[in-house]
Amino acid sequence: MKDFRVELKKVVDDSYDVKIGRNLIPVLIEDIKNGLAGNIKKFAVITDSVVEPLYGEPILNALKEAGYQGDIFTFPAGEKSKVRKTKEILEDAMLAKEYRRDCCVIAAGGGVVTDLAGFLAGTFGRGVPFINFATTLLSAADASIGGKTAVDTDLATNLIGLIYQPLKVYVDIDTWKTLPKRQLINGLAETVKHACLADREFFTYIENHVEEILDCVPGVCEHISEKNCEVKYQVVMKDEREKSLREVLNLGHTVGRAIETVSGYRLLHGEALAIGMTAQVTLGCRLGYLTPQERDRVIALQKRIGLPVTIPDYIDKEELVKKLYTDKKVRDGKLRFVFQKGIGEVMTFGDEIYAREVAEEEIREIIFAM
Numbered sequence: 001m002k003d004f005r006v007e008l009k010k011v012v013d014d015s016y017d018v019k020i021g022r023n024l025i026p027v028l029i030e031d032i033k034n035g036l037a038g039n040i041k042k043f044a045v046i047t048d049s050v051v052e053p054l055y056g057e058p059i060l061n062a063l064k065e066a067g068y069q070g071d072i073f074t075f076p077a078g079e080k081s082k083v084r085k086t087k088e089i090l091e092d093a094m095l096a097k098e099y100r101r102d103c104c105v106i107a108a109g110g111g112v113v114t115d116l117a118g119f120l121a122g123t124f125g126r127g128v129p130f131i132n133f134a135t136t137l138l139s140a141a142d143a144s145i146g147g148k149t150a151v152d153t154d155l156a157t158n159l160i161g162l163i164y165q166p167l168k169v170y171v172d173i174d175t176w177k178t179l180p181k182r183q184l185i186n187g188l189a190e191t192v193k194h195a196c197l198a199d200r201e202f203f204t205y206i207e208n209h210v211e212e213i214l215d216c217v218p219g220v221c222e223h224i225s226e227k228n229c230e231v232k233y234q235v236v237m238k239d240e241r242e243k244s245l246r247e248v249l250n251l252g253h254t255v256g257r258a259i260e261t262v263s264g265y266r267l268l269h270g271e272a273l274a275i276g277m278t279a280q281v282t283l284g285c286r287l288g289y290l291t292p293q294e295r296d297r298v299i300a301l302q303k304r305i306g307l308p309v310t311i312p313d314y315i316d317k318e319e320l321v322k323k324l325y326t327d328k329k330v331r332d333g334k335l336r337f338v339f340q341k342g343i344g345e346v347m348t349f350g351d352e353i354y355a356r357e358v359a360e361e362e363i364r365e366i367i368f369a370m
Contacts, residue, residue: 118149137187189270200344
């Protein structure tokens with residue numbers, strides 16, 4: 001009997017740039033001409049039915065005008081499309097048009113598009129490069145940074161996926177002007193979360209500029225995009241594979257993701273997160289992690305923005321409590337929560353431990369009071 005050791009140690013540089021600005025489609029094309037995707041000449045533009053006419057088709061047309069090959073692959077807009085079946089349909093459509101390993105994926109859209117297209121790119125042909133062109137505040141704040149890609153299942157959201165980094169991310173502020181107000185409000189939830197976990201001054205800035213953000217004032221929007229990137233970068237840089245610190249980005253998500261699923265996606269992700277953040281600060285205040293004034297300040301900001309802070313009547317709260325156990329932070333059947341420390345920090349519970357066990361009765365009491 002013999003053993004044969006396979007040595008596969010290697011150093012990988014997955015660094016990439018985030019371009020924040022306005023009218024970025026020409027910038028994207030120029031970057032591709034300058035070698036962003038190497039020698040690749042064939043591009044699959046993946047988008048949803050809402051974004052397709054607004055930005056998907058203009059990106060495809062610009063690629064073709066520059067001499068590249070390309071096709072657009074579209075799926076119905078909405079979280080309900082972020083499933084394995086949609087990924088399979090897109091993959092089959094690409095294969096039918098003779099896309100192989102010599103292609104690059106451009107994900108043009110919000111968080112559903114970037115999550116789904118990034119996951120597809122990571123597995124298509126065992127991995128092809130992809131580019132994120134974020135068209136919503138939510139995707140700019142969250143989904144387009146950090147390389148987390150995934151699909152949802154009937155059990156819970158984002159349980160199947162991988163970490164796969166893009167070649168580059170484009171955050172085009174001009175695209176926010178075409179968003180319905182509900183989508184703008186939805187996107188601000190992740191921004192508030194970032195401020196709560198890492199930057200007290202940023203939290204104050206949001207408080208002072210809510211109206212300008214919702215009016216898409218360019219300078220203000222560029223500033224919040226930069227701050228979102230800074231906060232997420234500082235976490236992802238230290239823990240790309242979510243072994244410890246990256247859990248802090250799940251602040252508010254234990255309840256938030258469960259509500260999103262139980263609502264049948266009637267609630268948008270940011271709306272569900274805001275309710276989850278409200279539960280988190282309420283329980284955190286009881287546990288002494290933030291003051292009543294800080295708790296009220298977080299809730300008041302979410303209300304000012306227009307985010308919900310109570311559980312809708314159509315939510316079955318018993319079902320919601322059960323759904324908490326599908327959260328990826330659960331260990332040995334025990335619920336675990338990330339908590340903020342005041343405003344601008346997160347609690348630690350030991351060496352590189354950023355979540356603590358919470359008894360079901362503790363969170364049940366909060367949920368049934370909301």
